[in-house]
Amino acid sequence: MYPIIFLSITGLLTLFLGFLKNRALILPLSILFLIVGLGLNFLDWNAPGLYFSEMLEISNHLIIVQSILIISAALILGLGFGLFSDLDSHPAEYFAIIQLTLVGALIMVSFQNLLMLFVGLEILSLGLYVLTGSDKRNLRGNEAAIKYFLMGSFATGILLFGIAMYYGASGSFNIHSTINLAGAKFEGKIFFYISILFVLIGLLFKVSAAPFHFWTADVYQGAPTLFTAYMATIVKTAGFFAIYRLFSTAFSFEYDLWVNIIVGAIILSLLIGNVTAVFQNSFKRMLAFSSVSQAGFMLFSIIGLGANSASSLGFYSASYALATVTAFGVLLIVSGSHLENGRPNENIEVFNGLFKKSPLLAVVLMVSMLSLSGIPLTSGFWGKFFVFNDAASKGFLWLLVFAVIMSAVSIYYYFKPVRASFSNKSVHEGEIELSAATKYTLILSTVLTILLGIAPQLLKGIL
Template structure:
């Protein structure tokens, strides 16, 4: 509750700060706002409250998800300095939109009523549509925004339709009411099933699960890198938190109906994401497909809903978010440094694997950060990503989903292939070996992310008291 109010107010404050002559104040201000919100978020620890006519609930789980998203946003903003310096950029608007989108994301993790879920999804999405197209001069950015908007609007429509059908079936918008109906219903309830399916489709679109993923590569590729990082972490975490809440509270009673669907979608997502990622030449596009594949792993956790699922999803989201943001953080630096001048004098930013060649020689810290985040995304021990996969696999074993696990294991091996392309490029290939200047603060953020990844990889029990 408090984070929602704070972020809304502070977002407006940020817009007004934009009138100031000096832009330099914006970034620290946003960071401060996010830090305050993060602290405030934990005020209600161990208490459960209902807000807005019982439409929103905060509990420990929602606070942990909120904290992950705020933390991710904090890191993204901290890494955004270079992008905001260009003349056309309007940092105040960007930061305000990020805060507003976080409001939507927080509503998605704590909703008690499907209307609230819908409103949350919309707040998050509309802000993201704008941010995707924020690079106004860039054709690809515009294309991405349009694509994202059209497809997203379509998906939201389906989702709203689903909510209406669920209301028709159960006579309730609250997830508890739907849950009571689903637990007691007998026989086949067509309205309920169709409604659930449509609602799922809407949310699966947001987390870019196959076959609803087609927008992802283009949008991730076209959007400015800093917003790609935001999109692939905050939006995904919010989407999975919402899916988890929905399925565990409302639809546990009809698990038999939806688990096969989710399992098939999970397998499909894993195969599509991983296999396609192998064929990419652009690092950014590879990360887009990698984000699809990670949605697949998280879906395995949902499809084998059980006592471990909560922990698995929280840990996985955290590990994935940290690794993804630091990877994009390094990409931002490298892409800026290695951008080539074309004849017309315009800088062309190269985001291919080749631009990482020889990076680790002169920039050991950047190389190490990138290597750790790639290892984490690939799920190699000593990193948080390993334990994320471990928890996910555990849930699936608990439910006895062996064939799904076999797919996941095969695809993990494929994943190693494309993540290691980056490591190989950085460490073993020759390339331009100039030193990249990194601002100290930027360095601390990258270092912090690396420490989190390794720390959680060595002592995954650290998070245990949290939920």
């Protein structure tokens, strides 16, 4: 509860920091606000309860999930040093939006009332529409922003209709209010069935799961890389925990009804995401289709609904966030030092010969790709293992075989940038500039990826 209140205040305060003559202070202060918010988050430790007229829930598990969101945001901001040095940039507005959208994400993982889910989702989404088109000189970014806004608005409308049907069925927006529907006849639950379908469609769009993924590649490619990293991590974590909260409570007694829909989404996400990623030359588009595939893997924790599902999903989210922040961080640095027609070159070829120019960047890129592909001794391996184990407990062995095959396919495209970085070809003539803050951010995320790969219980044990 405390970080929601605190970051709402500091988000507004950050807007006024734009009047400072020394803009260099804005980013460190924004990171400081996040660190303080992280500390305030633990004031609720061992003090579970409901707040704001029982519309938000706080528990130790949710505190850890919210901490994953805040740490992810802080790591992403750590990559932003030196990006907003020109006179035309407005860093205060960008960092204020990040803090305020983070509030929406925190609400999405702790809602107890569907109205709070809608409020949190809209706070998160509206800010992301702005961040996507924040580079006004980039026509691709302008196109991505309007496409994201229009398609996101339709998805929100679908979700809102599902929420209305939920209220029609249960007479309440509380996610525990459907207990009386468990024994009702089909005619009495028709609104409830419609609610499940429409709410699921709306949320699958937000997490870019197939077949509702069409916006993902264009938006990832068009948005500034720093904000793409933010979008890829924060939205995924918040969206999937929103799905988990709904399907483990409000919709849990209709498991046999909705599980087949999610299985279909898993198959499409793994197939479309991995196969399409193989043919991408743009690193950002490759990671976009990779995120579609990762959504499929994360859905395994939903169909494997059980006592360990929440912790498995939390571990996977943290692992994915660390690897994604690292991958986009390396791209941000490397593409910025190699321009084509005045724009950063974001194709995979930009990594050619990276190891010769910057061994550190090549190594952290390799670790992030290994983790995303699920190679042992990285956190990504355990993330997949935990969600697969949940699904296996429900008897989805055939689906696991398909997922393993798709994981093998993913190794091919994840190793494309790794091969390029260790090749003899080079597109870099000068030195690659790397600020101290960015360097330590990449090192920290890489160390955490390896540490959780060696000792996964450090996080799994407290989720």
